[in-house]
Each structure stands twice: as C-alpha cells, then as structure tokens.
Amino acid sequence: MWTRDECAKYYLCVDKEVYEFRCSEGLLFDVSRQKCVAAQNVFNCDLSTETIIPKPLLEQAGCANETHLGCADGPCVPAEYFCDGSSDCNDSSDEGWCDVSYDPNAAAPCEPGQCELPNCFCSRNGTETPGRLVTSQTPQMITLTFSGPVNHENWDIYSKHLFTERRNPNGCPIKATFFVSHSYTNYRHVQKLWNDGHEIAINSITRREPEEWWSKNATVEDWFDEMVGQANIINRFSRVRMEDFRGLRAPFLSVGWNRQFLMMQEFGFVYDSSVVSPLVNPPYWPYTLDYKMPHRCAGDNQYCPTRSYAGLWEMVINPLVHGKETCATLDQCPTKPAREEVYNILMNNFKRHYLTNRAPFGIHLDSTWLKSSEEYLMEFKQFIDEVLKLPDVYFVTNRQVIEWIKRPTPVLQLKNFYPWLCPNRRLTDFEVACPKPTTCKLPSKILAHDRYMITCTECPKTYPWIRNEFGVE
Numbered sequence: 001m002w003t004r005d006e007c008a009k010y011y012l013c014v015d016k017e018v019y020e021f022r023c024s025e026g027l028l029f030d031v032s033r034q035k036c037v038a039a040q041n042v043f044n045c046d047l048s049t050e051t052i053i054p055k056p057l058l059e060q061a062g063c064a065n066e067t068h069l070g071c072a073d074g075p076c077v078p079a080e081y082f083c084d085g086s087s088d089c090n091d092s093s094d095e096g097w098c099d100v101s102y103d104p105n106a107a108a109p110c111e112p113g114q115c116e117l118p119n120c121f122c123s124r125n126g127t128e129t130p131g132r133l134v135t136s137q138t139p140q141m142i143t144l145t146f147s148g149p150v151n152h153e154n155w156d157i158y159s160k161h162l163f164t165e166r167r168n169p170n171g172c173p174i175k176a177t178f179f180v181s182h183s184y185t186n187y188r189h190v191q192k193l194w195n196d197g198h199e200i201a202i203n204s205i206t207r208r209e210p211e212e213w214w215s216k217n218a219t220v221e222d223w224f225d226e227m228v229g230q231a232n233i234i235n236r237f238s239r240v241r242m243e244d245f246r247g248l249r250a251p252f253l254s255v256g257w258n259r260q261f262l263m264m265q266e267f268g269f270v271y272d273s274s275v276v277s278p279l280v281n282p283p284y285w286p287y288t289l290d291y292k293m294p295h296r297c298a299g300d301n302q303y304c305p306t307r308s309y310a311g312l313w314e315m316v317i318n319p320l321v322h323g324k325e326t327c328a329t330l331d332q333c334p335t336k337p338a339r340e341e342v343y344n345i346l347m348n349n350f351k352r353h354y355l356t357n358r359a360p361f362g363i364h365l366d367s368t369w370l371k372s373s374e375e376y377l378m379e380f381k382q383f384i385d386e387v388l389k390l391p392d393v394y395f396v397t398n399r400q401v402i403e404w405i406k407r408p409t410p411v412l413q414l415k416n417f418y419p420w421l422c423p424n425r426r427l428t429d430f431e432v433a434c435p436k437p438t439t440c441k442l443p444s445k446i447l448a449h450d451r452y453m454i455t456c457t458e459c460p461k462t463y464p465w466i467r468n469e470f471g472v473e
Contacts, residue, residue, distance in 0.1 A: 007045035008036075030210065040447075041209040053096025056082070056089065058104070069094075069104065080105055083306065085220050085259030100257070100297065100304055107292040107308035115290055118406035119311055126277075126284045126294025126316075129357055131408030139411050140353060140393045141360040141401050143315075144176035145273065147203050147249055148367035149185040150193065157370050158189075161377060163196065166388060166395075170415045172422035174384070174395035178367075179203035179249040179273070182230055182464070187237040187455040188437035194240045195433050197422065199397035201273075202248040205230045205466055214254035215303040223256055223263040225466050232469040237455040239431045246399050247315065250274040253328060254301040261289065261305045264312060271313035273364075273398055275304055276328040282356035283318040286405060299328050315398050317362055320349045331369040339375035346383040354393075360401050396420060442471065 023036035054072035061070020071089030276299030440459035460471025
C-alpha cells in the first residue's frame with residue numbers, strides 16, 4: 001500500500017542486492033524522475049506499476065462505418081477522436097500510443113494557395129515574408145516577453161529602467177508582452193502594465209513541477225484549469241478585460257501536444273508562444289496552425305501539436321546563438337554569459353533577423369533574469385537604445401505582430417498603422433490601477449500555509465487557486 005508517508009521510501013538495486021533508502025525530511029521520491037524532490041512537487045505517490053496502454057486496432061477492427069476506427073478492445077469510434085488529446089476508448093488506446101511523429105489525423109503540409117491572409121498564414125519552409133514585402137519595406141519587429149510573476153523583484157526594472165521614455169519610430173512608447181503566473185504576483189502592478197498598453201498574457205496558475213508534466217500528463221481539463229483559471233484571476237484582481245487575453249505560454253516551454261491546443265481553440269485563445277524551433281537561417285516567421293508546422297520541435301519537453309487548428313497562431317521562438325550553443329532564452333543558455341557578452345549576443349542575433357528576412361526577433365526572459373545582474377541590465381538597455389536609432393525597428397507586443405502579419409504594411413506607412421498607434425485608452429475609474437493597493441493575508445488549505453496577495457480590489461476569503469480562482473472557498 002503506497003501512502004503519502006511511504007512515498008519517501010525507495011529501493012536501489014546494486015549487484016543483485018536490494019537496498020532500502022528514505023528521502024530526507026520534506027522530500028518525497030518521484031517515480032518519474034527517479035530522485036527525491038520537494039514534497040509539493042510530487043504527484044505520483046499512488047503509482048506502483050507502469051500502465052501499459054495497448055495499441056488500437058484501427059482499420060483492422062473492420063468498423064461498419066468507414067469514418068470510424070477500432071479501439072484495442074474492439075469498439076469503434078470516429079476517426080477524428082484518435083490522438084485529439086482526450087480519451088474516448090474505454091482502454092485509452094485512442095490516445096496512449098500517439099506521439100508527435102504518428103497521428104492518423106495529422107495536419108497536411110502547407111498549401112500557400114489555400115492559406116490566405118488575414119485568417120491563415122504559412123509558407124513551405126516557414127521563412128517567407130508575409131505579403132511578399134521586400135526586406136527594405138518590412139519593419140524589424142522585436143518582441144520583449146517576460147514569463148512568471150510580476151512583483152517587487154522585477155517592478156523597478158520594468159517601471160524605472162525599461163519602459164520609461166523609449167519610443168518607437170512612430171512616436172509611441174515601446175511595448176512588451178507579460179506571460180503572468182499566479183504565485184507571488186502583485187496584481188496592482190499587472191493592472192498598471194495593462195493600463196500602460198503592455199500585453200497581458202497567461203503563464204498558468206501553479207507553474208507546477210516536474211516540467212514534463214505539462215507536455216506528457218496534463219489533460220485538456222488541466223490546461224483549462226491552469227490557463228483559463230489564471231485569466232479569471234487576472235480579470236478579477238487586476239481588472240484586465242477578458243477580451244484582451246489573446247495568448248499563453250506553457251510553463252518551462254513544455255508544449256502540451258494536442259491537448260493544449262484543443263483547449264486553446266475551444267476557449268478562444270488566439271496564439272501560443274511556447275514552441276522552440278531549430279536554428280535556421282533565415283529564421284522562421286510566426287504561422288497559423290491550419291497546416292503542419294514547418295519545422296520540428298527543438299526544445300526540452302516539447303510535445304508539439306500534430307493536428308490542424310484553423311486560425312490559431314504560433315508565435316514561434318527562434319533560438320539565440322551564443323558561441324557554439326543555442327538557447328531558447330538568455331536565461332536558459334548552458335554557459336552563463338559574461339557581462340560584455342549580453343550586448344553582443346543580442347546584437348548578433350538581431351542582425352541575423354534584420355539582415356535577412358526580418359522575421360520578428362524575440363527576446364524571451366524569465367521575469368527575474370535581469371534582476372540577477374546589474375551589468376546584464378545595463379547591457380540590455382544599451383542594446384535597446386542602439387537598435388531604436390534605426391528607422392524601421394519597432395518594439396511591439398505579440399498581439400501587434402499578429403495584427404501586422406494579417407495586414408502587412410510597408411515601413412513608410414507605419415505611422416498610420418492603427419494597431420501600432422497609441423491613442424489615449426478609455427478606461428473606467430474601476431479599471432485604473434490604484435496608488436495604494438491592499439495587501440491581503442490569505443489562508444490556503446491546498447498550500448497548507450498563508451499567502452500574501454496585493455490587489456486594488458477587495459481581498460478574497462482564501463488564496464485563489466485551481467478550481468477556486470476567486471478565493472471564495
């Protein structure tokens with residue numbers, strides 16, 4: 001019998017001898033990762049045997065309906081139910097055997113003649129410029145994205161260093177996209193970022209570990225609870241309008257296969273920004289998922305979608321080159337850059353975009369990375385100031401990139417391109433961030449201790465969490 005207490009015990013086999021061990025206090029043994037980790041990150045204590053999911057019979061079942069395929073135990077279900085991310089066979093054989101290389105309902109390769117803007121965009125190699133604009137008339141878009149909580153650890157960097165007086169060539173302030181997670185987030189600060197015109201996107205409620213849980217184990221319902229739940233939390237405690245939530249990023253960039261994208265399509269998300277591409281020259285442009293992705297998944301724990309998701313955009317992450325290494329983000333580079341390397345890494349990779357097809361250049365960071373080094377921040381600011389001297393470089397949000405791709409607009413006409421302009425936003429008093437927010441000390445049965453949360457709204461009864469986004473229980 002496996003219990004929470006017994007979950008700390010494990011066995012090691014050496015030279016045909018079995019030795020019993022026990023994890024240190026506060027740790028439990030994770031069967032999947034085969035090591036002792038923090039107790040709150042272990043979710044498989046009840047697992048004692050590996051579940052083998054059988055391969056379905058498919059056409060061999062001889063289904064009476066030609067549009068059906070057979071489960072392993074005989075029953076027939078519609079072919080589109082296979083590998084869609086939701087178990088429909090009693091033995092789960094319609095899902096458990098699928099992988100990124102085999103799906104009977106896989107998306108077809110790009111057909112440019114059948115994929116037309118503004119609703120669909122693809123190219124055979126993924127590197128062609130939308131609207132076939134020449135390079136000199138294509139703006140170089142740069143997307144700054146930050147993933148994780150927004151709080152005192154990074155607020156000064158955003159409010160006093162990066163987003164002060166810097167402006168794009170059209171006179172509007174530079175903007176960024178924030179993929180916000182729940183724990184330790186100051187919701188007043190999120191509200192202020194939104195007031196200032198930055199894009200607020202979703203990075204889940206829990207950011208739970210292990211990382212591979214998101215790609216391998218999270219169900220469609222889990223993705224809904226985490227992502228739509230976080231949108232509900234931000235809407236309630238930061239007053240960000242629900243229609244402004246367009247995108248999400250999987251925690252740790254652990255793409256969740258068809259399950260993630262099925263949830264996104266069903267609940268109105270417009271884009272994902274989790275998929276890391278291989279290194280190519282020229283780099284990839286964003287694309288819609290009407291057709292097969294133009295590249296393989298390249299990152300760790302990336303379980304990319306195989307199905308067609310019409311109109312859903314992938315804001316693909318082109319990796320950075322750092323010496324002989326490639327990194328999805330600066331904070332993920334195996335070798336920590338020296339101070340003087342940060343500017344050079346950014347500038348060299350910028351040129352790889354700017355001097356070729358001008359695919360959007362993404363700079364993706366964990367929310368605390370710039371806090372780790374004052375020198376990194378100085379180098380980062382120097383890079384921004386240097387490229388803003390160019391007349392065709394714009395720091396825009398992911399949402400603004402998609403709007404441009406839908407209507408490719410030459411550089412000379414960008415000062416009248418409405419999605420990139422900065423008119424005064426009409427906000428109600430209710431939506432404007434307050435100068436003096438409330439600090440709430442909230443109990444949490446799930447987390448087993450009190451948590452603090454800062455918001456301009458009234459304090460909830462308990463700390464918001466999965467399936468209790470408004471803290472009412």
